[in-house]
Amino acid sequence: MGALIELRDEGKIAHIGLSNVNTEQLARAREMIPIVSVQNRFSLEGRSSEPVLQECEIQGIVFIPWFPLGAGSLSADGPIARVAEAHDASPFQVAIAWLLARSPVMLPIPGTSSVEHLEENVAAASLRLAQEEFEALAALGAE
Numbered sequence: 691m692g693a694l695i696e697l698r699d700e701g702k703i704a705h706i707g708l709s710n711v712n713t714e715q716l717a718r719a720r721e722m723i724p725i726v727s728v729q730n731r732f733s734l735e736g737r738s739s740e741p742v743l744q745e746c747e748i749q750g751i752v753f754i755p756w757f758p759l760g761a762g763s764l765s766a767d768g769p770i771a772r773v774a775e776a777h778d779a780s781p782f783q784v785a786i787a788w789l790l791a792r793s794p795v796m797l798p799i800p801g802t803s804s805v806e807h808l809e810e811n812v813a814a815a816s817l818r819l820a821q822e823e824f825e826a827l828a829a830l831g832a833e
């Protein structure tokens with residue numbers, strides 16, 4: 691943090707974000723310098739960073755979920771598949787739509803090596819889940 695603060699003071703970087711922090715670490719860092727984003731592992735099926743997300747919402751900090759697609763290993767059956775079928779979408783699109791619906795500070799960064807998947811993932815931003823769909827999916831991965 692000290693080195694990052696020096697770089698910021700020298701004008702070499704504008705903003706500081708953190709990755710893989712818990713709420714205590716985030717609070718300690720915020721005592722030293724404004725934090726604009728947190729990048730933690732978070733997806734429909736892996737939500738141990740829920741307390742950090744909630745703190746980001748309170749503080750207006752962008753939350754960037756890494757492995758937003760569970761690194762491509764989303765369950766291909768159950769509620770995700772049912773919601774996907776109802777929207778004529780893929781389970782990956784549903785996972786992204788759920789993240790975007792989960793919080794206004796959420797900025798998913800799905801990785802892909804394919805233009806087709808990139809286009810699908812971008813299109814997921816316009817997929818709107820019904821409240822009952824959102825809740826059924828939310829019940830899946832609570833940890």
Ligand SMILES: NC(=O)c1ccc[n+]([C@@H]2O[C@H](COP(=O)([O-])OP(=O)(O)OC[C@H]3O[C@@H](n4cnc5c(N)ncnc54)[C@H](OP(=O)(O)O)[C@@H]3O)[C@@H](O)[C@H]2O)c1
Nearest residue numbers: 709756757758759760761762782799800801802803807810
């Ligand atoms: N801060 C950290 O500690 C940390 C740690 C790990 C990762 N990250 C970052 O998190 C980001 C995402 O990580 P990630 O790419 O490993 O995981 P991910 O986004 O959860 O999953 C990527 C996998 O999903 C597949 N996929 C993507 N879109 C798809 C689609 N529409 N349909 C079917 N499959 C799809 C990809 O395969 P295809 O290539 O075939 O599309 C790839 O195998 C990266 O920017 C990475 O750098 C950060």
